[in-house]
Amino acid sequence: xxxxxxxxxxxxxxxxxxxxxxxxxxxxxxxxxxxxxxxxxxxxxxxxxxxxxxxxxxxxxxxxxxxxxxxxxxxxxxxxxxxxxxxxxxxxxxxxxxxxxxxxxxxxxxxxxxxxxxxxxxxxxxxxxxxxxxxxxxxxxxxxxxxxxxxxxxxxxxxxxxxxxxxxxxxxxxxxxxxxxxxxxxxxxxxxxxxxxxxxxxxxxxxxxxxxxxxxxxxxxxxxxxxxxxxxxxxxxxxxxxxxxxxxxxxxxxxxxxxxxxxxxxxxxxxxxxxxxxxxxxxxxxxxxxxxxxxxxxxxxxxxxxxxxxxxxxxxxxxxxxxxxxxxxxxxxxxxxxxxxxxxxxxxxxxxxxxxxxxxxx
Amino acid sequence: xxxxxxxxxxxxxxxxxxxxxxxxxxxxxxxxxxxxxxxxxxxxxxxxxxxxxxxxxxxxxxxxxxxxxxxxxxxxxxxxxxxxxxxxxxxxxxxxxxxxxxxxxxxxxxxxxxxxxxxxxxxxxxx
Numbered sequence: 301x302x303x304x305x306x307x308x309x310x311x312x313x314x315x316x317x318x319x320x321x322x323x324x325x326x327x328x329x330x331x332x333x334x335x336x337x338x339x340x341x342x343x344x345x346x347x348x349x350x351x352x353x354x355x356x357x358x359x360x361x362x363x364x365x366x367x368x369x370x371x372x373x374x375x376x377x378x379x380x381x382x383x384x385x386x387x388x389x390x391x392x393x394x395x396x397x398x399x400x401x402x403x404x405x406x407x408x409x410x411x412x413x414x415x416x417x418x419x420x421x422x423x424x425x426x427x428x429x430x431x432x433x434x435x436x437x438x439x440x441x442x443x444x445x446x447x448x449x450x451x452x453x454x455x456x457x458x459x460x461x462x463x464x465x466x467x468x469x470x471x472x473x474x475x476x477x478x479x480x481x482x483x484x485x486x487x488x489x490x491x492x493x494x495x496x497x498x499x500x501x502x503x504x505x506x507x508x509x510x511x512x513x514x515x516x517x518x519x520x521x522x523x524x525x526x527x528x529x530x531x532x533x534x535x536x537x538x539x540x541x542x543x544x545x546x547x548x549x550x551x552x553x554x555x556x557x558x559x560x561x562x563x564x565x566x567x568x569x570x571x572x573x574x575x576x577x578x579x580x581x582x583x584x585x586x587x588x589x590x591x592x593x594x595x596x597x598x599x600x601x602x603x604x605x606x607x608x609x610x611x612x613x614x615x616x617x618x619x620x621x622x623x624x625x626x627x628x629x630x631x632x633x634x635x636x637x638x639x640x641x642x643x644x645x646x647x648x649x650x651x652x653x654x655x656x657x658x659x660x661x662x
Numbered sequence: 663x664x665x666x667x668x669x670x671x672x673x674x675x676x677x678x679x680x681x682x683x684x685x686x687x688x689x690x691x692x693x694x695x696x697x698x699x700x701x702x703x704x705x706x707x708x709x710x711x712x713x714x715x716x717x718x719x720x721x722x723x724x725x726x727x728x729x730x731x732x733x734x735x736x737x738x739x740x741x742x743x744x745x746x747x748x749x750x751x752x753x754x755x756x757x758x759x760x761x762x763x764x765x766x767x768x769x770x771x772x773x774x775x776x777x778x779x780x781x782x783x784x785x786x787x788x789x
Contacts, residue, residue: 318698334724335699528698528725597702597722619701619724626702648704648720 306351307444307506315524322527323416325352330526338529338621341492345450346525347513350498351506354418355443356425359408360434367401367409369569370428372552372561378403383471383487385560388421389571393551393578397421398542398560400489402473414542428570444506448513448522449496449533456517457486457497460509465497480505480512491530493537493662535616536623538589538660544600544615545587545629553579554631556587556659585612588637589659591627596647598628598654605644605651611636614645620661627661628654663785664691666757670772671781672733673788677757678775685772686760687733689721692785694756697723703745703752706762710738714771719761721752734771736764 303321317328367375373386388396397417402410463477473487482505490496546555598617617628644651670678675693679686704720717729740763751759
């Protein structure tokens with residue numbers, strides 16, 4: 301399959317972005333450099349092209365009942381214009397995908413899903429539609445999206461709109477924000493652990509918004525930021541990545557996301573029984589943070605040992621650009637996850653000492 | 663991408679500067695650029711022996727880890743210890759900052775490496 305271009309492709313090339321095929325999309329790993337971009341987001345602002353994300357609309361009389369059946373979190377707990385993070389699971393508790401649900405009203409919701417999972421999610425949703433009175437629509441190609449992230453985000457975005465952005469609280473959104481003369485949906489969300497916004501526009505409007513944001517934020521130090529730092533930022537903030545910390549084989553309970561799985565939700569939902577069973581029997585393995593004490597950088601997939609016995613693997617690891625430490629998340633036997641426990645990470649076939657620490661590193 | 667004359671190059675983007683029986687080995691500008699911000703260099707020990715094309719060191723950016731291979735077989739004479747604390751030197755000046763100095767085991771192996779002109783052509787055509 302040939303990778304697709306987002307509406308911002310030409311902008312990435314113009315800005316010197318190192319473009320790669322990511323999840324079927326041509327996107328920049330970095331422009332100026334991963335560490336400089338990472339620091340821009342932590343200290344000022346960064347601008348990400350996230351137009352590759354999938355957008356799926358669920359609407360109809362049974363929209364809420366259907367989502368309650370499909371998703372692990374309690375979708376009835378949010379108000380209009382509010383957002384909730386949730387998992388969508390298989391009957392065995394493995395994860396189909398994790399994403400944000402935007403509530404327009406009781407009869408219409410928007411799901412913003414991982415790009416690589418969009419087709420799979422859409423099919424899964426159709427296959428499990430049952431007799432619910434709803435329409436499911438994949439509108440991904442119609443929507444452009446950028447994320448402005450970092451402490452200066454509000455100040456910069458405010459220059460392009462008359463809407464008072466301070467009124468949009470975290471995990472809330474406004475569907476009628478005019479940005480650069482274009483009507484957009486703006487949410488106070490992101491995947492970096494910093495304050496920031498995600499701006500959804502008609503696909504054809506996103507180039508102007510992108511250019512205007514980079515211009516408007518010059519004095520504040522905004523930089524275009526790539527996929528490389530998107531991953532280091534979310535990792536430092538303790539956020540999971542589908543395929544690493546959760547997957548078809550790793551349940552959200554094992555991935556440390558129990559808060560987003562309502563085990564006692566009134567309604568039945570896909571995976572409820574298996575997840576309850578797994579929790580009641582006790583987790584055999586779960587994710588834990590660790591810091592490498594010896595020399596070397598842990599990478600996802602590296603094996604983890606204790607006293608010569610294999611106890612799991614690294615799900616994500618980096619030299620943390622913010623903390624300047626070699627840290628990671630590993631999926632290991634539950635009895636080894638106690639804070640302070642010493643473990644060995646196999647780095648290029650050599651065991652390197654590490655210690656279990658909290659998974660929210662910042 | 664900068665290519666320096668009078669060095670030899672490999673298809674894995676190492677450079678070799680020959681000095682009699684000895685040689686310095688480093689990473690080309692193309693290699694450092696492809697890796698991005700280098701944050702860690704794993705170095706061998708002095709007196710370690712390696713065959714041609716054997717991995718003797720690893721260099722890691724935030725995003726990726728890559729092995730460095732011996733352009734020719736030989737024995738490690740010196741390692742560039744500055745790289746332990748300042749791995750970014752390889753980004754800043756990849757030709758000034760060598761990784762290891764070796765004693766070349768068989769000088770005939772040098773003939774199999776690319777000249778700077780050949781490497782430039784290789785970058786244009788193959789990469």
